[in-house]
Amino acid sequence: MRAFLAAVAVMVCVVACGLRPASSFVPPVEPGGIRPVPGLEGQRVRVTSKEFTEQLVLGKIAVLALTAAGADVEDRTNVQGSVNARASLIRGGTDLMWEYTGTGWITYLGQQKPVQGAEAQYEAVRDLDLRENGIVWLPPAPLNNSYAIGVTRASAEKWGLSKISDIPEVPVAQRTFCVDHETFGRDDGFLGMLKGYGLTYGEEVPRANVRRVSVGVLYNSVASGQCTLGMMTTTDGRVKALDLVLLEDDRHFFPQYNAAVTMRRQLADAHPEIAKIFAPISAKLTDDVMRDLNAQVDVDGGMPALVARDWLRSEGFVR
Structure with a gap:
């Protein structure tokens, strides 16, 4: 507890001084609904994210969930720019990150036209990215950051x-x-x-x-x-x-940008249990939930790591 309070004190001081908080701060959690997975014990998993608020919150959710499951997690969140975060995954510098189906389809895979419908867009990016880059897409959350x-x-x-x-x-x-x-x-x-x-x-x-x-x-x-x-x-x-x-996009112009956990095929093949860890988490992440989590950071001044932890606790995933 003393170590945790000391870490928080350091973070508060950094914020008060106007400096950027350290992205690697992760509060301690204990298993809740997420139980320790024997196969993940001691397994190194490097988690990355982009630098904007929603990605930081999602990245910390991934770090905390995998930690509760027993993995040895390296927090490499807060990478500047989509291309850089994605490149670290492709090149093997990191193992797992939350991504958006529309971003994967249009920005990374170079497709000109979005696919109509959330499920169809997910299936299209899932299949092509696995075939071309060896990246596995888990089923997406309802949240659509379009x-x-x-x-x-x-x-x-x-x-x-x-x-x-x-x-x-x-x-x-x-x-x-x-x-x-x-x-x-x-x-x-x-x-x-x-x-x-x-x-x-x-x-x-x-x-x-x-x-x-x-x-x-x-x-x-x-x-x-x-x-x-x-x-x-x-x-x-x-x-x-x-x-x-x-306003309603009544002509369905904007692509679907559903958030999904993506990871290197080597990790997905070696640890299929990771999909089971994230399935109930993804199911809870709706537009309304994500708006509230983002507001806790951007409006209320909360820290992404603590916002992520408190949400996971409120849903019973961790203690």
Whole structure:
């Protein structure tokens, strides 16, 4: 207990001083619903993740779950960028990470068109990634961290907005968008969405109506009325915290980005029990659950490792 309190004290000091917390901090856990697995005892498993909040929380969930099962886990979460995290898995520097089906299909496997339907998209990326790269995809969670168009509740009520195809109901002068820099030009992002919904950039959506901003300020920019509409993601905790409304993607333009545990084939073949550990965890991770977990970090200032531990405890997976 003293060691744990000391670790927390160090983390609080680091945060208070404005420095980046150490990504390797993991609180102790005891087995709960996750029982020790004899075959995993002492087995080294290197877990990685990307650097944004949701990935950090998911990465810590994986670290803690495998630790409770008896594995010797190396926490290598908090890697900058999707490509770098994925490269470490492909090259054998790490063994396991949470990934998104749409990212795997489009970004890593170079496919131009998403597959319609969550199950079909999962099966497509599962089969192709195993065949080409030896990466095993476990069945995905319900959470779908896809793109969305968000507005304030007041804007939704004022113009009767419930789906993306309702955007023309907003007068052109007020048809303003906040879009982050990366998403703006992507085929599965802002310009692609406009094309998919028959809205011409420069006409139905004047160029001057679009502000390119960082993700860090985008949600507040919409909430404060600087933009009427914003390109958001469905599981971001700020959606709930700021009482924003996500419009239905009624033309099913945006790809499915269901989160799933991915791992090297060597690990999956040697330890099929890992799939059994993560199956009940994945089943619990819905959009609403993930929004709450993300908000505990981004809105309430919680530490990803403690947020992950507390959720696993609340669900009875660990003690």
